[in-house]
Amino acid sequence: MRKNATKLICRAVLGLACGFFVVEGLVASAEAQQFERRRTLMDLFFGDRRPRVQQEAPPRQVPRAQRREDTRAKTNRSVTNIKTRQPAVAPKPVVEKLENAKKVLVVGDFVAGGLGEGLKTAFEDAPGVVVDVQSNGSSGLVRDDYYNWSDEMRRLIAERKPDVVVLQIGANDRQQIVADGARLDFRTEPWFDAYANRAVALGQIARETRLPLVWVGLPAFQSPTMTADALRLNTIYRSSAEKVGGEFVDVWDGFVDQDGRFIVTGSDINGQPVRLRGSDGINFTSAGKRKLGFYAEKSIRRLLGDTTATELVKLDEKSLPNLQSLSPAETRGPLTTPPIDLFDPELDGATELLGSDVASAPSAFSSPRRQLIETGTLPPAPPGRVDYVGIRANSPETPATKP
Numbered sequence: 001m002r003k004n005a006t007k008l009i010c011r012a013v014l015g016l017a018c019g020f021f022v023v024e025g026l027v028a029s030a031e032a033q034q035f036e037r038r039r040t041l042m043d044l045f046f047g048d049r050r051p052r053v054q055q056e057a058p059p060r061q062v063p064r065a066q067r068r069e070d071t072r073a074k075t076n077r078s079v080t081n082i083k084t085r086q087p088a089v090a091p092k093p094v095v096e097k098l099e100n101a102k103k104v105l106v107v108g109d110f111v112a113g114g115l116g117e118g119l120k121t122a123f124e125d126a127p128g129v130v131v132d133v134q135s136n137g138s139s140g141l142v143r144d145d146y147y148n149w150s151d152e153m154r155r156l157i158a159e160r161k162p163d164v165v166v167l168q169i170g171a172n173d174r175q176q177i178v179a180d181g182a183r184l185d186f187r188t189e190p191w192f193d194a195y196a197n198r199a200v201a202l203g204q205i206a207r208e209t210r211l212p213l214v215w216v217g218l219p220a221f222q223s224p225t226m227t228a229d230a231l232r233l234n235t236i237y238r239s240s241a242e243k244v245g246g247e248f249v250d251v252w253d254g255f256v257d258q259d260g261r262f263i264v265t266g267s268d269i270n271g272q273p274v275r276l277r278g279s280d281g282i283n284f285t286s287a288g289k290r291k292l293g294f295y296a297e298k299s300i301r302r303l304l305g306d307t308t309a310t311e312l313v314k315l316d317e318k319s320l321p322n323l324q325s326l327s328p329a330e331t332r333g334p335l336t337t338p339p340i341d342l343f344d345p346e347l348d349g350a351t352e353l354l355g356s357d358v359a360s361a362p363s364a365f366s367s368p369r370r371q372l373i374e375t376g377t378l379p380p381a382p383p384g385r386v387d388y389v390g391i392r393a394n395s396p397e398t399p400a401t402k403p
Contacts, residue, residue: 101130102307104300105162107153110137111292112168114284115216118293119166119300128307129300132160140172141198150198153205164303165206166296168216170233171282174226187229196236203244212303213246216296219255220262222281227262251295255288269294 104123106116116133123129134156139147149169157165176183179194206213215237218230234252241248255276257263268274268287276288284292368379381388 108168118289199240215241
C-alpha cells in the first residue's frame with residue numbers, strides 16, 4: 001500500500017510541474033498579445049495616431065557560398081613558360097696586327113694597368129698599333145727596394161723596343177721615402193724634393209733612348225686627403241715631363257664634377273652617364289679605364305701619325321680587284337727622242353747674222369688659221385661635227401635639184 005501511495009504522490013508532483021510550465025507559457029503569450037492595444041472607435045474615425053513600431057524581421061541567413069578551388073594554381077601548373085633564347089650576337093672580328101706595327105709601352109702601377117686596358121680598347125681596330133702593358137700594381141717611385149722602376153724601364157725598353165712610352169705612377173707613393181740614408185716623412189718639403197729627383201731620373205731614361213714620353217697624371221680619388229695629395233703630385237709629374245722633353249696628359253677634369261669634387265658616375269667618351277669608379281673610390285670600371293685611355297689616345301695618335309688609322313689599304317690585287325693588267329702586246333713603250341743639246345747654236349738659227357732674212361722651213365701641217373689667211377678657205381669639217389654636211393656612203397642618193 002505504501003508503494004502505491006508513493007507512486008501516486010510522484011505522479012501528482014509531475015502533473016503539477018507540467019501544469020505549471022503550461023500555464024507559464026500561456027501567460028507569456030497572453031502578455032505578448034496584450035502588449036498590442038486594441039483599436040477603439042476613435043481610432044476608427046480619426047485613425048491610429050500612435051506610431052507603429054515595425055518589428056524588424058530577423059536577418060535572413062544567407063548560405064555561405066562554397067569555397068571554390070583556387071584554379072590559379074592549376075592554371076599556372078598547366079602553363080609552361082617558354083624561355084626564348086636571345087639572338088646570338090656575332091663576335092667582333094679580331095683585327096690582325098701588322099708585322100711592323102708601332103708598339104706603345106705602358107708602364108706604372110695599378111692605375112697604369114687600367115690605362116693600358118683602355119688603350120688596348122682604343123687601338124683594337126688599328127692594325128698598325130700594338131699596346132704592350134707592363135705594369136706592377138703595388139709599385140711606385142718611393143719603394144725602390146720593392147720594385148726599382150729605373151732598372152726595369154731600361155730593361156723593358158731594350159726588350160720590347162717600343163715606339164712610344166706611356167707612364168702613369170704615384171698612387172702608392174703616399175708614404176715615407178728613403179733618401180741619402182734618411183727617412184723623410186710624406187708631405188714635407190724634403191720629401192717632395194727627393195721625389196721630384198726620382199721622377200726626373202725616370203723620365204730621363206726615355207729621353208736617353210730618344211723615345212717619345214707621354215706622362216699621364218693621377219685622377220681624383222674618393223678620399224679628400226688622397227685627392228689633395230694627387231693634386232700636389234701632379235705638379236711634380238708635369239714639371240718632370242717638361243724637363244725631359246715629354247708630354248704631360250692631365251686627366252683630372254674627366255673624374256670630377258663642375259665644382260672639382262670626386263664623382264663615381266659621369267659621362268663616358270660618348271657623353272652617356274655611366275659608372276666610372278669602383279665601390280672603393282680608387283679603382284676604375286671598364287668605362288673608367290676607357291676614359292683614361294681616351295685622354296692619352298690623342299697624344300699617342302699624334303706621335304705615331306698615320307699608323308693609327310683603323311683601315312690601312314694595301315695596293316695589291318686583293319685591295320684593288322678591278323685593277324686590270326694589260327698584256328705586253330697591248331702596252332706601248334715610251335717614245336724616246338734623241339738628246340738635244342740646249343746650247344747648240346743651230347737650234348735657233350744662230351748661224352745667220354743679224355739683219356739677214358732667215359728662211360723659215362715650211363710647216364708640214366697647215367693650221368686652219370694659216371689656211372684661212374693664205375687661201376681664204378677652211379678645211380672640210382670632220383664627220384660628226386655640227387657643221388659637217390657631207391653625205392654618208394650608205395645614205396640614199398638625194399634627188400637632183402632643179403636648175
